[in-house]
């Protein structure tokens with residue numbers, strides 16, 4: 001991720017931190033696993049005793065019953081603890097997914113500008129699924145196997161330290177080689193997952209513009225670009241597979257080597273009288289008993305590395321800066337703000353934008369924009385493309401914070417006297433391309449005001465010129481509108497978006513280019529509606545059409561990030577961009 005914020009390096013500790021909330025259950029499950037392996041480790045000892053008793057001619061029936069009970073107990077405890085550990089793993093992933101969803105909904109606006117949605121979604125779905133699989137099987141096996149291995153090694157040292165030392169030397173040697181291999185596996189797996197994220201992002205880009213792709217006959221070009229991502233994933237996974245392939249033979253070698261060494265050294269020790277036959281048999285049973293879990297540990301390691309790589313990508317999303325519902329206390333002021341007389345009375349009623357300065361990256365977009373929008377008035381913002389009109393709306397929606405200057409409503413500062421939530425509850429916004437959501441027409445209309453009363457809903461539908469559409473639709477307001485409102489025309493979508501904003505009765509309504517998709521009849525209807533609306537709330541409209549500009553009470557002309565004129569149409573007409581001036 002190219003995010004500049006601090007990214008934590010993920011370790012098993014990070015994973016452990018996510019078990020908060022299910023630690024008691026986890027501890028109980030671990031104790032059961034421990035008890036289960038204790039019973040497993042007791043078996044060779046009981047076998048040793050049985051051999052000694054049989055050799056001495058004593059009865060072995062009791063010992064055989066004990067052995068059977070220990071077998072059954074071990075199986076039950078292991079099944080129970082495996083289930084509980086698995087459940088705890090699911091719990092961790094559930095918490096991670098919830099945290100990621102919350103995070104993705106609350107990221108700072110600038111973060112969405114920098115990151116690709118497909119990649120963020122892939123991290124929330126693919127990476128958490130990978131981590132879930134690893135946690136559900138591999139981590140559980142790793143924990144159970146580690147307990148068995150530690151106990152078994154302890155028992156081997158207790159039985160015969162020399163033989164145990166020989167076995168350990170072989171195991172540690174193979175472990176050292178394995179550590180190098182595992183590092184490589186983690187690197188390649190992480191790269192493969194990055195490439196999977198890119199593929200998701202590319203797919204999202206192409207599918208969301210599929211009509212453009214088709215009409216430009218770009219399918220083959222896009223397919224080749226997507227194939228590059230799939231080739232990348234293939235390449236990294238093959239490298240990881242090559243390294244993983246080394247793991248199994250190395251384990252085989254270690255296990256077989258240990259067995260041969262134990263048999264050779266053990267027989268020599270039995271021959272010299274330093275070890276009893278029963279002890280050698282018990283020792284061999286331990287080696288045999290440990291071979292599977294130890295091999296399992298090495299086998300699991302690559303999967304654990306993949307899990308850590310997934311957790312790393314998840315953590316990167318969780319480390320991204322989020323928007324907090326806060327009051328800004330750190331608002332910087334320009335020198336100009338302090339020295340010059342205030343151009344617009346900050347304490348004045350209505351909406352006052354004072355000396356706003358803002359940049360997305362290094363280029364300053366707003367260079368000290370100031371104007372006032374009286375309460376219950378209709379103000380149009382005009383100006384050439386790129387002048388900063390939509391940027392002003394973004395600042396009014398508190399999607400970004402200004403670098404300097406202030407926005408006040410009736411003398412109360414948007415940043416220092418309102419939390420983000422409070423401020424937004426006073427604002428309605430209809431963007432240039434107002435996105436409708438999958439769901440019914442009613443779901444879309446009531447999005448900002450789910451409890452709106454039915455008479456008000458019908459009034460707003462009428463005001464927005466949607467009555468005929470509602471009558472025509474098979475299920476009226478309850479008709480689905482398709483993905484992004486695709487079953488409605490551009491003009492209908494625009495009017496639904498306007499009605500949606502109106503329904504919440506905002507104090508300030510921001511409309512970005514509300515007439516771009518409207519025909520002459522609807523444009524006239526909208527002009528009437530705008531005047532009606534401005535009686536209810538303060539209306540601010542980004543206007544390109546002369547008809548909208550002319551019907552406003554006040555026009556603010558923006559150019560190069562500054563207000564170059566403000567007033568009635570006749571006062572500002574000379575400052576309008578060429579296409580309006582000519583009109």
Ligand SMILES: Nc1ncnc2c1ncn2[C@@H]1O[C@H](COP(=O)(O)OP(=O)(O)OP(=O)(O)O)[C@@H](O)[C@H]1O
Pocket residue numbers: 113360361365383384385386387388389390391392
């Ligand atoms: N998210 C962003 N990141 C970086 N630059 C941006 C971003 N959004 C807008 N800009 C730049 O800021 C400048 C002002 O954009 P803005 O959308 O405010 O202009 P506008 O006056 O609304 O133009 P138009 O009438 O064409 O919609 C443009 O040069 C644009 O390239």
